[in-house]
Amino acid sequence: MNCLELRRAVMVDPRRLDTEALAHAERCDVCRGFLADALELEAGLDAALSVSVPHGLKERAMGRARDDPRLSRRYALAAGLMLAIGAGTTILWRQNDPLALAGIDFVVFEESQAILDAKPSDPDDLARVAVQMGINLPWQLGELRYIGTCPFAGTMAHHVVLKTAYGKATLLLLPGRTQLSRAAAVARGLEAVVAPATGGSVAIIADSSRSLARIEESLQNG
Amino acid sequence: MLVPGRNAGFELAVNAYFNDLYRFAYWLCRNRWQAEDLVQESLVRAWRSWQGLRDERAVKVWLFTIVRREFHRAVSRAARPEPVTDADDLASSADMASGMDLTRALRELPDDSREALLMQVLGGFSCSEIASALGASEGAVMTRLTRARQVLRRRLDPADARGMRQA
Numbered sequence: 001m002n003c004l005e006l007r008r009a010v011m012v013d014p015r016r017l018d019t020e021a022l023a024h025a026e027r028c029d030v031c032r033g034f035l036a037d038a039l040e041l042e043a044g045l046d047a048a049l050s051v052s053v054p055h056g057l058k059e060r061a062m063g064r065a066r067d068d069p070r071l072s073r074r075y076a077l078a079a080g081l082m083l084a085i086g087a088g089t090t091i092l093w094r095q096n097d098p099l100a101l102a103g104i105d106f107v108v109f110e111e112s113q114a115i116l117d118a119k120p121s122d123p124d125d126l127a128r129v130a131v132q133m134g135i136n137l138p139w140q141l142g143e144l145r146y147i148g149t150c151p152f153a154g155t156m157a158h159h160v161v162l163k164t165a166y167g168k169a170t171l172l173l174l175p176g177r178t179q180l181s182r183a184a185a186v187a188r189g190l191e192a193v194v195a196p197a198t199g200g201s202v203a204i205i206a207d208s209s210r211s212l213a214r215i216e217e218s219l220q221n222g
Numbered sequence: 223m224l225v226p227g228r229n230a231g232f233e234l235a236v237n238a239y240f241n242d243l244y245r246f247a248y249w250l251c252r253n254r255w256q257a258e259d260l261v262q263e264s265l266v267r268a269w270r271s272w273q274g275l276r277d278e279r280a281v282k283v284w285l286f287t288i289v290r291r292e293f294h295r296a297v298s299r300a301a302r303p304e305p306v307t308d309a310d311d312l313a314s315s316a317d318m319a320s321g322m323d324l325t326r327a328l329r330e331l332p333d334d335s336r337e338a339l340l341m342q343v344l345g346g347f348s349c350s351e352i353a354s355a356l357g358a359s360e361g362a363v364m365t366r367l368t369r370a371r372q373v374l375r376r377r378l379d380p381a382d383a384r385g386m387r388q389a
Binding site for chain 1: 229232233236237241244245248249254261265266267268270271273281283284287291294295324325339340342343344348349354355356357358359362364367368371372374375378
C-alpha cells in the first residue's frame with residue numbers, strides 16, 4: 001500500500017482500516033499524521049452527531065407502535081375468534097402467514113419507495129438467481145415492468161414487478177430464506193403466497209387469487 | 223394483547239438502537255420535532271412487519287432503512303419546511319467552536335453524502351451494508367463518504383483541504 005491508497009482508504013472509513021493500511025501508517029510519518037487528523041475528525045463527528053434524545057420519546061414511540069389501530073383491530077379479531085373456539089364454535093379461519101403478510105405490507109407501504117431508491121438491476125442477475133432457486137420465469141408470466149434488489153424481511157430480495165393479464169403482481173425472490181411449506185395471507189385488498197424454492201423461497205403478491213394461482217403455476221412449470 | 227415473544231424481541235431491538243435511530247432521524251430532518259414524528263412513525267411500521275423478520279443480524283440496518291424510507295416518503299408527501307436550528311441540541315452536542323463548525327458543516331452536506339456518512343458513523347455499517355440499504359453501488363457509497371469527509375475537513379481547516387485534494 002502506498003500513501004495515496006492509504007489516504008483514499010482513510011477518507012472512506014478511517015475506523016475500519018485493514019492491517020496493511022495500519023502498517024503503512026506506522027512506517028510513514030506523513031500518513032500517520034494524516035490518520036491522526038482523520039481520527040480526530042471522527043471523534044468530533046461522534047460528538048456533533050450525539051444530539052440529546054428527548055426524554056420519554058422511546059416510551060411514547062413504543063406505546064404508539066403497540067397501539068397501532070390496524071394491529072389492535074387484528075388482535076381484537078384474533079381474541080374474539082379464540083373466545084369462539086373456547087365456546088366450541090367451529091371456526092373456519094386461518095391466520096395469515098407473517099412472511100406473506102410482510103410481502104403485502106411491502107407492496108402497500110414500501111414498494112414505490114424501493115423502486116425509487118433502487119439502482120438499475122441486471123436482468124441476467126435475476127435470471128441467474130432464478131435458475132439457482134429452480135424457478136422458471138417464462139415470458140407468459142406477463143410484461144416485466146421492474147426488476148431490482150431491496151431489503152425485505154431482514155434479507156436482500158430480488159424484486160420483480162409484472163403486469164399480467166389479471167393485473168399487477170409483485171415477486172420477491174428470497175435466496176437463503178428457506179420455507180418448509182407453502183404459506184398464504186390475505187390483507188389490504190391483496191393476496192400473497194410464499195412458496196418454497198431451492199435454497200430459498202419466493203413471495204408472490206397480487207390483487208386476485210386468479211392472478212396468484214396463474215403465476216404460481218407458471219413459476220413451477222415454466 | 224401482544225404475543226409476548228414478539229413483543230420482547232421488538233422491545234430489545236428498540237432499546238438497543240433507539241438512540242441511534244433518533245439521531246439518524248434528527249440528522250435527516252435537521253429538526254427535532256420532525257425527527258420525533260419520523261422515528262415514531264418508523265417504529266409503527268417496523269412493528270407491523272416485525273413478525274416477518276427472521277435474520278436478527280439484519281435488524282439494525284432494517285430499522286435504519288425504515289427510518290430513511292419514512293423520511294423520503296414524508297418529503298415526497300409535502301414540501302419539507304426549511305430546517306430550523308435547535309439551539310438546545312446544538313449546545314448539548316457541540317460545546318466548542320470547532321464543534322459548532324462541524325455541526326454546521328454536517329447540516330450543509332449534500333443529502334446523499336450525509337445519509338451515507340450518518341449510516342456509517344451512527345449505524346456503524348460497512349460500505350457494503352450502506353450500499354444495500356441505499357440501493358447504490360459500493361463504489362458510489364465510497365465516493366459519497368469521501369466527498370463528505372472532504373467537505374468537513376475543508377470546512378474545519380481550509381489549508382487541510384488542499385492536502386485532501388492531492389489524496
